[in-house]
Amino acid sequence: MTSTTTTAPASTAGAVARRRRARWTTVSQFAPATGYFLALFAAPVLLLVVYSFFSVRNFRPVPELTLSNYVEALTSPVFRSYFLRTFRIAAIVSGIVVLVSFPFTYAITFVFGRRRQLLYFLVLVSLFGGYLVRIYAWRNILGREGVLNQSLLWGGLIESPIGFFLNSQFAIVLALVNFLIPMGVLPLYSSMQNISGSLIEAARDLGSSRFTAAVKIVLPLSMRGVRAALGFTFIAAAAEWVTPSLLGGTGDQMIGNQIAFQFGGGLNWPLGAALAITLVAAMIVILSVIMALLRRLAR
């Protein structure tokens, strides 16, 4: 009895200390990531939200709170035009990326066998190319005296260079699809890893073509990857402003260019912030609707 009564508090205290240590270990493990997230994501976004309610005096944001920036962002026909163009381009880009990435990922997962890891690695290697370098490469390809026009001229297929290859929405979409293919392939590859090859073999044994097997078996089972690919690429494309600046024409700017302009040329940070917050909110709404539709389709 005596020994029991004397050791019980000691073991309880030990358990408490262990729990405390475990808690601190957990906290310390999460602290760097949490700190990083708070300092470099949450704080800037919060600052943006605060700025979006400010007014402007002498090119400086001043804390005279107003809703006028949001009113302008939401009701101006000028900004509506930029938003619509942005979402149209983003939808086209994300659609093409998924359409291209799905068969490619299907092929490297189920067709190429042992070489699939090499192909997967090659997709990742494409991320090595610097962003600006690739934009300039596209300029050299699509320009009036670029590779494409010169090849067509040399082949006698055209008589004069085609202007719309560069400085157009065509160029923007082409370059963005090129940049974002890895962002489409990665989530699709991840989701297809969980699909057993025996399912496809069974379908083939029962007379299904490779295409039918891909559409009726792989697509529904990898719908989570499709949604992720669509979401990632839509967000990345809708937030673009550099590609339209360097590859688009004067009428091809996206809402990102207007946000950059308000923070730059317009020196109207509050309006720029309101436009940025509106863009984020609109993207959340649009993606929620698309995801819900895809979920319903998958059922």
Add this chain to the structure above:
Amino acid sequence: MNRRTLAILTGLTLILAACGGDAATTTTAGDTATTAAAADPTTTTAGDTTGATACDGVTLTFIGLAGEEGEAELADWRAENNVALEGSWPGDWTQLISAILVGQEFDLATIPYHQGQRMIASGILQPLDTSRLSHWDDMVPGLREHPSLRDPDGNVYGAPIAWGDGPYVYHPERAPNPPASIMDLAEPEWANRFVMFDSPDQLVYLVALNKGFSEVPLLTPEQLEEVGEDVARIVANAAAFNTGYQDATDRLVAGDIDLALGGWQAMLTWAAEDGVTLDFGYFDESPGGWWDGLAIPSTAANVDCAYEYIDLMLSPEVNAEVGTNLISAVVNTNSIDKVGPEADIYEYDIVMGVGERMFESTTPPEEVPDGYASYQDWIDLWAAIKS
């Protein structure tokens, strides 16, 4: 290739891509060619020679136009005095203002004539003590006394280092008949053959002059609307917006365009380095006019060194070298006979007097009289035209 190897390679790829991605994101903030340098600032390595200077061992930071920081002209002096120079080149002037407004530390900044009042009003510059500039009194009076350098109390905020006119730059072989009027660019023959800056400043000004509005840059809302219709035609005809002078030069050299509106004679030098001959011309409406100066931002950490550096940039030999390299006119009267033949193309009479019209702002003042369109109206018009 087993899974572990693949995992390692994947991890390495993502890390390297992430690193590359950061750099790319930063470099795309503005002018493609020039901001690439902004992300990876050119650092002139200091030598080990020391001298009696406030700059000894200092790393001087500059934000502004490439070529106006004395990168080449003062390279020897920096090496002798253990001074490093780090340059950042923003895509447009308001990026420069924003960078200083958010507190980024710079010792020197370019102050251009048309943004002078805006920069002073936004509080990003320190007033200059001109008694610390030994060459101040030798400067051409038209620039030294220019009102856009001063606040309402007469304090000076910048020291001009170069000036010139406002030509367009074109490819003479591909465009043997360059435009005479700004409105020529609205014609079908110029469709998709030229670029311009993403700014209403010069275009609205030139079109308003073309329409004969006498109070330009003051325009009534009705006049601005009328101007906007023609500006929209020109913008629709343009191939693209260029993100800087270097970007415009790249496009001219690549053959994608034949003319850059809002040019600079220095573009001819850059193109010549690639073996391409360009030429420049003027619109009938106005030859334009500009000057750029050096100012000390409010965030400067090395003020004494900044003064010394500005004074060196104003010295006869260095200023002549700057003018020659930029194919620009010089500001020191003792530099005029020292410029190279390529930059010996300017008439100095225009800057020997005070109050010449050449350097009037192309945009409305911050406070416009009742009944006139404000600069914000110009910005709104520009956004609507591009939409």
